[in-house]
Amino acid sequence: MPPHRVFISLRFSEAMEESEALKKALDERGVPTFLCSVAAGDSIADAVIEAIDECELVVIMGTHTYGEKLGSKFSSCKELEFIMDEEKPFFLVKMCDRFKHAKTRFWFPSTIADHPWRPQGAERSQPPDELVDAIIAKLKDVTGVGASVKQQPQQPQQPQQQEAGGPASSTSLDISSPSSSSSSQVHGVRAVSGGGAEDAVRKLQNNGISMHAAEIVQLMQAFPASADVQRFACKALEDQARDNGSKRVEAAASGAIDAIIKAMKMHSSNGDVQEKGCAALWNLAENDDNVVSIASKGGIDVVIAAMKMHSSNSGVQVQGCGALWKLAYNNYRVAIALKGGIDAVVSAMKIHTNNEGVQHKGCGALQNLACYRRDNKRAIALKGGIDAVIAAMKNHIDNSKVQHQGCGALHNLAVNDDDNKVATASKGGIDAVIAAMKSHTNNAGVQQNGFAALCNIACNNDDNKVAIASKGGIDAVVAAMKTHTNDGGVQKNGCGVLAHLALHPDLRGYLRSENVSLLARQAKKSYPGNSQVYEWTTSLLRSLA
Structure with missing residues (x-):
């Protein structure tokens, strides 16, 4: 073990x-922690370099001007470059709202996990226990070897009453939240009894599904530094x-969202925590x-x-794509894109091409991110998202979920975007959609999205x-409308495809031979209250008249 396990990098x-x-x-x-106690300069360079090289973890005190380039040969700027190289x-201890220097912001974007600490007055000499616990937890994640975790002081226990003729009950200790009052009630639920983190893990493994969310939180x-x-x-x-x-609803009211996000920040290098944290946020995001x-708290x-x-x-990629899929509704599509979510999803799909879960959730995430956002459509295309979706559909032709969301993603990417229409066709998207429809004839969802x-x-x-017709698209549409x-x-969607194809004069003869006019009339009769069915069938019948 090195003489100093932790190196603190700072602006003096x-x-x-x-x-x-x-x-x-x-x-x-x-x-053991290394902190250089003299001003930056040439004389300390060797000691600092050696300490950074030997340490197991660097703690960066991220103040406003951290990373500033100075005239001396060694400074926080040089330290940062060496740490990254x-x-x-x-x-990262985030001690400011925004870093002054662009290069520092480049190395520490908003997507990097950090622990906020902005002390005032006497707080400067009293780092909070949760910060120290978080650093120790990160050290354990990195090396497998941690250190002692400071336990909250226990309140003295009152002797329990003994019933006549019976043995005295053994005393149990309440595991209290560090931020809670002395009361053993949290959201009306009695504090969990037990000894330490191992007892807590056993309780969660055995009874987690039936515990009140407040108990889990x-x-x-109580054990923020325990990754388990x-x-x-x-x-x-x-x-x-x-x-x-x-x-x-119960989980959110009990503070679960804050607790999950805090756990993911504190244990950012622990894949198991990240996977389960993403999965929990995904399921909670159904509300x-x-x-x-979740979005407002940094989820x-x-x-x-x-x-x-x-x-x-x-595992992290499956659950991460799933979480972004659900979070990409409404106004958060832009935020996800700006924070690097499109890159993350496309990268996951490219790296894990054989994982059906990643491909399914990735297609779903891209489908929602592209919805009503032309800027996101362009970004997805430029980052290889169209290629990734088509590859997923081709590689997982037997998976109806991949086909369903893949067709949905190609649909949203093509809406009102002429460049994406051309790109989708040139990359094999038409073939992929028709293949999905032919392979999953009984799946109404695949047919609708196709x-x-x-x-x-x-x-x-x-x-x-013309390409759709020549590749069997008309036959696939007609077959699906007859089946469903x-x-x-x-x-509705079948009539929409046929109405668009009927606008091409060279395709009308084939459409007439397939007797699509009869299908249109049947749809119009069966769904008289559906305005879109009426619109598409009217256009189709007019073109074929």
Whole structure:
């Protein structure tokens, strides 16, 4: 083990008092920490370089001017460059709203996990226990070897009463939240009894699905540095929120969203915590109010950070894509794109081409990100998203979920975007959609999304109309409409595709030979109240008259 396990990097003029206090706290917890105590200059370069090289974790005190270039040969700017070049594991203490220097912002974008600490007055010499715990947890994630975690002081226990003739009951200790009052009630639920983190893990493993969300959150607060507690707590919240609307509301009201995000930030290098955290946020995001809460509390940032840090971990990528899929509704499409979400999803799909879960959730995420956002459509195309979707559909032709969301993604990417229509056709998108429809003839969802994709790919593009017809698209549409006569969505979208194709004069003869006019009249009769069915069938019948 190196003489100094942790190296503290700082601007001397901005964070010396805080750094000295943090070093003292880490030293007291058995984590030898290096802090250069003289002003930056040539004389300290060798010692600093050696300490960075030997340490296991760098703690960066991220003040406003951190990373500033000075006249001396060594400064926080040079330290930062060396830390990044050497790919040293680091823990960012965010001590400002925004870094002054662009290069610092480049290395530490908003998607990087950080621990905020902005002390005032006497707080400068008193680093919070949760900060020290988080650094120790990160050190353990990086090396597998941690240090002692400071436990909250226990209140003296009153002797329990003994019934006549019976043995005295054994005394149990309440595991109290560090931020809670002395009351053992949290949201009306008694604090969990037990000893330490191992007891908490066992309880979560055995009873997590049936525990009140407040109990789960309390355990997460009691053992913030235990990756296992955080992992199994996130899993319990994930399981409870799956297909259970009331549990989603209960979890949010109990502070679960804050607890999950905090766990993901504190254990950013632990793949298990990241996977279960993303999964929990995904299931909680099935509730619209929870989506707003997750986004406002930094949930989008931690999901994207998890995907980027654990790019080779398929479990993280599946759950991360799923979370972004659900969070990409309404107003958060732009935020996800700006924070790097499109890059993260496309990268996941390219790296994990054989993983059906990644491909399914990735297509779903891109479908929602492209919806009504021309800027996102362009970004997805430029970053290789169209290629990724088509590759997913071709590689997983037997998976109806991949085909359903893949067709949906190509549909949204083609809406009102002429460049994407051309790109989709040239990259094999028409073939992929028709193959999906032919392979999953009984799946109404695949047929609906397939029709929607073909409809928009054909719109205002005669070459694509001809390509769809020549590749068997008309036959696939007619077959689906005959199979799904009782599905209004299939009938509506099918008539839409045929109406667009009928605008091309060279295709009308074939359409007439397939007797699509009869299909149109049947759809119009079966769905008299559907305005879009009426619109498409009227256009189709007019073209074929």
